[in-house]
Amino acid sequence: MHSTIFTFITFLGLSAAAAVVPRQDSVCGPTYTPNCCQTDILGVADLNCRIVGDVTTLAELQDRCEMDNSTPECCAIPVAGQALLCNSPV
Numbered sequence: 001m002h003s004t005i006f007t008f009i010t011f012l013g014l015s016a017a018a019a020v021v022p023r024q025d026s027v028c029g030p031t032y033t034p035n036c037c038q039t040d041i042l043g044v045a046d047l048n049c050r051i052v053g054d055v056t057t058l059a060e061l062q063d064r065c066e067m068d069n070s071t072p073e074c075c076a077i078p079v080a081g082q083a084l085l086c087n088s089p090v
Contacts, residue, residue: 026054027061027089028074035083036065037073046073046083058089 028034034055037046048070055061058072065072075083 027056027058032074032076032087033078033083034061034089035073035075035078035086036061036068036070037075037083037086038068038070040071040073040086043087044085046075046086047081049073049075049078049081049083051078061089 026032026034034052035046035049036052038048040046050068050070052061052064052072055064061072072089073083073086074089076085077083
């Protein structure tokens with residue numbers, strides 16, 4: 001009886017938590033951050049980058065980067081104007 005109640009409560013908790021998690025709408029996906037970078041070094045590091053913030057379309061990311069003639073990039077580790085492990089958004 002106790003295991004049935006425990007299983008039922010666990011199932012309810014997991015199903016409620018799954019409904020609360022927001023869907024990832026970023027151009028770069030859940031693990032990358034949209035950046036506008038000026039210099040790309042072999043796709044490993046980028047220099048003079050700025051984090052763009054929430055963008056939902058590739059066109060929006062490109063428009064934000066065109067303001068300062070930089071390239072749209074999706075980077076895993078943005079740190080102090082530099083970024084590591086970057087690739088072009090799809």
